[in-house]
Amino acid sequence: MMKVGVVYESTRGRTKAMAEAICEGARSAGADCDLVEAADFKEVDSYCALAVGSSTRMKRVLPMVKRLLAELSSLDSLPAAGFGSYGWSGEAPDEITSKLEELGASMVIEVPLKAKDYPGQEALQQCRDLGVRLAKSCEV
Numbered sequence: 177m178m179k180v181g182v183v184y185e186s187t188r189g190r191t192k193a194m195a196e197a198i199c200e201g202a203r204s205a206g207a208d209c210d211l212v213e214a215a216d217f218k219e220v221d222s223y224c225a226l227a228v229g230s231s232t233r234m235k236r237v238l239p240m241v242k243r244l245l246a247e248l249s250s251l252d253s254l255p256a257a258g259f260g261s262y263g264w265s266g267e268a269p270d271e272i273t274s275k276l277e278e279l280g281a282s283m284v285i286e287v288p289l290k291a292k293d294y295p296g297q298e299a300l301q302q303c304r305d306l307g308v309r310l311a312k313s314c315e316v
């Protein structure tokens with residue numbers, strides 16, 4: 177089954193808006209997409225690709241994403257990406273990416289996707305493009 181998982185944690189809806197746009201892109205490319213709050217995340221097995229997002233707080237990922245990253249087991253070349261909204265330094269998407277790589281995921285983008293504050297039109301388009309890439313990575 178071609179299902180992309182987009183898991184996120186967001187305090188003011190900014191990373192959530194990115195997550196919604198990623199799913200929109202994945203669906204436009206013909207994949208199913210689960211949009212999941214990190215607190216509700218259960219398991220990764222049903223996904224052919226995974227995006228994990230968090231805004232940055234005190235230079236770190238938010239707590240539910242931290243827990244999720246700690247609980248994930250080997251990702252065995254699963255296509256994946258990190259993303260998130262930030263205010264000034266934006267470490268969380270980098271932290272997510274490092275952890276996903278450590279778990280053996282295969283990153284579909286070279287650098288994690290970051291949007292300063294509320295994602296504007298350009299950032300939302302980058303999110304949709306990322307969704308398309310994740311969906312396409314499920315086909316091969």
Ligand SMILES: Cc1cc2nc3c(=O)[nH]c(=O)nc-3n(C[C@H](O)[C@H](O)[C@H](O)COP(=O)(O)O)c2cc1C
Nearest residue numbers: 186187188189190191231232234235263264265266
């Ligand atoms: C208590 C607090 C700490 C923050 N720390 C950082 C930080 O260290 N680096 C950064 O880039 N942004 C920081 N931010 C800004 C948020 O990442 C930014 O507002 C982001 O757009 C929130 O997105 P969200 O609505 O998805 O949570 C902080 C915000 C708050 C409220």
